Amino acid sequence: MLDQNTSAQLKTLLQRLESPIEIIASLDGSDKSDKIKELVAEIAALSDQVTARFDGTHQRAPSFAIAKVGEQPRVHFAGLPMGHEFTSLILALLQVSGYAAKVSDEVLAQIKALNLTADFEVFVSLSCHNCPDVVQALNLIAIHNPGTTATMIDGAFFQDEVEQRKIMAVPMLFQNGQHIGQGRMSLEEIVAKLDSGSAAKDAEKLNNKAIFDVLVIGGGPAGNTAAIYAARKGIQTGIVAERLGGQVMDTMDIENYTSVQKTQGPKFAAEMEAHVRSYDVDIMNLQKVSSIQGANETADGLVAVTLDNGAQLKSKTIVLSTGARWREMNVPGEQEYKTRGVAYCPHCDGPLFKGKRVAVIGGGNSGVEAAIDLAGLVEHVTLVEFDTKLRADQVLQDKLNSLPNTTVIMNALSTEVIGDGTQVTALKYQDRATQTEHSITLAGIFVQIGLLPNTEFLSTSNIELSNRGEIVINDRNETNVKGVFAAGDCTTVPYKQIIIATGEGAKAALSAFDYIIRSGQ
CATH class of the missing domain: 3.40.30.80 (Glutaredoxin)
Structure with a gap:
């Protein structure tokens, strides 16, 4: 054995x-x-x-x-x-x-x-x-x-x-x-x-925190890097995160981070956390931010961060690095059948569909990779793509097309998840060319259609967002609100990659430090 x-x-x-x-x-x-x-x-x-x-x-x-x-x-x-x-x-x-x-x-x-x-x-x-x-x-x-x-x-x-x-x-x-x-x-x-009683105890402790120089919101690659760069300046630094590691925790293989030939997401995240903890950073994990006020919106000229549990933190500057999450189809039946056939992680949930028929929604790299992986486990994989062509790298398309138990349907709009009340039984889609409706009998649907920025909590703030919900920043990672900076997948910076997020986190922290010096705080 x-x-x-x-x-x-x-x-x-x-x-x-x-x-x-x-x-x-x-x-x-x-x-x-x-x-x-x-x-x-x-x-x-x-x-x-x-x-x-x-x-x-x-x-x-x-x-x-x-x-x-x-x-x-x-x-x-x-x-x-x-x-x-x-x-x-x-x-x-x-x-x-x-x-x-x-x-x-x-x-x-x-x-x-x-x-x-x-x-x-x-x-x-x-x-x-x-x-x-x-x-x-x-x-x-x-x-x-x-x-x-x-x-x-x-x-x-x-x-x-x-x-x-x-x-x-x-x-x-x-x-x-x-x-x-x-x-x-x-x-x-x-x-x-x-x-x-943990929420009340947490709120009491958090309300008693001293004022931070840089407070990072988000614990992914951008946030962790921002915290490291800020802490190295010898200033009071904290991280507030819903979960340390962020989306990297849900990533399997990482093969394009310079100097690291291959690693896995959880291992990469653990090493990031250990790196942050080697500095004097106040880590506040499992905390969700509900609202933010910029330095020009508060009486004391500090940025105010209110958490879901009612606690409030104050800082001279903040770095927003809340990342992104998997985009959902937003069709009838998706929410009802989450974890009952609708899934977002083929590595985790794929083995549960062994010998069954499944669909993958999305023709980018993540969708085609998911279809290839699942084809080795399930009876049949149908890849459903909205566009008239796949957007994945050609090498992935060639691999997918070589597999005998896969079908690709393009120019298709997924319209409904069908189930029997306990689990998924079919997917409905519309042929965009002919407007005809079709149904695929299956047991599982793996959604791989890109990312959404985690910025809903900013909807009532004065921070400018793009029409896609991304935080608008300039080349110094400044937002339109005084004392508020942003970095990573939640911003308008193109190409959502780990290595880009870490670089942006470093820039944001350095810009925040420069702001503190120039403002005389």
């Missing part, structure tokens, strides 16, 4: 175990059970601190659990945690033994104070790069809350259950059998969701 190199690395890591643990497998005699048994035996053979047992009676078999010797297991894996989930397995082995998790004392105290008694389940696919964060967060919560369990369920291992529970997007999170969330969630987000 484990190759020689992986076994050697795992053996070294298991030397960090703080106390003896046991892995308890619940088997059912199937081929999948044989694989579970093989993995458990191989891990146990790597350390005398690990004991393998094959007498488990967990209701979901085949599966295995990890526990301190003499304790009831609280961390469960229903499936083989390989691929992206292998790190989740390693961390579970170590943390169950008592090895300290790499989280702040504040977050750990909040986890322990939850005082939960609950059973968590998270459905994953092993190709999902968003799932491990959720699995690892729930495992940590279970480890520090006796009476609470966390179970990772590989949808491919338990396909019948996936069908029965109509799970068509991952990660999908349940608490005591009730759906409580889906999609990428950090440990802090999950803890905040479970801690009913």
Whole structure:
């Protein structure tokens, strides 16, 4: 099950175990059970601190659990945690033994104070790069809350259950059998969701913050770079972000960032965050901005930032770097069938449609890449493009056209998502040339039609926006409002690329610093 190199690395890591643990497998005699048994035996053979047992009676078999010797297991894996989930397995082995998790004392105290008694389940696919964060967060919560369990369920291992529970997007999170969330969630987000008093506590702390010199709104490449450049000037710098990493967290392979030949979005985001944290930057994560007032709109001449929880922050300058998100089709049925057939991440959710018929909306690079990836998993892919030609790179078009289970429909306007009340069953579209209506029978629709700037919160402000909702800036990243700068995908700068966003973030921070000096603040 484990190759020689992986076994050697795992053996070294298991030397960090703080106390003896046991892995308890619940088997059912199937081929999948044989694989579970093989993995458990191989891990146990790597350390005398690990004991393998094959007498488990967990209701979901085949599966295995990890526990301190003499304790009831609280961390469960229903499936083989390989691929992206292998790190989740390693961390579970170590943390169950008592090895300290790499989280702040504040977050750990909040986890322990939850005082939960609950059973968590998270459905994953092993190709999902968003799932491990959720699995690892729930495992940590279970480890520090006796009476609470966390179970990772590989949808491919338990396909019948996936069908029965109509799970068509991952990660999908349940608490005591009730759906409580889906999609990428950090440990802090999950803890905040479970801690009913967290918003009020956050607001109190935020209201007591001192005045910033530069306050960055947004935690993606532009925002992180702006914070680094500002902090290096030795001035009071903060970041307010809904989630650190931004859209990069939803990106799979990155191959065009100079000096980095290839990496993955979550890894790139983690390295950005670590870089920011190496400086004296006040990071305020999981906070959403509701409104902004420029320096010429406030009595004290400072920029005022109001958050959703009611807290207000003051700064001499701000840098808006709120990024963008996937554009939606905005047709009937799309909202109703989100996570029930309508999806936006082929890497995460593609495996759930194995052997089924799906459509991809969009003929740019992202759409054609999605169709190519999905063609290796599903029965058939229909790519639907609004234009009369595909806009993807020719090499991608050639690859798509070489695949036997793909169809391309161009000059087509998607008009409606059809479902049976529980899941998607078809897509309606109109032939733009003949105005005739057509319907494609399918189980999934992957939307890949570009980006929308995250600027809705500025609709009532005096900050100028383009007709596409982008923040209008000049060559120094200045907006039309005093003390307010902007950078990255939320602005009018063309070409939404990570490397361009980082450069723009640097420019915005330097312009903000220059503004502070020249204004004598």
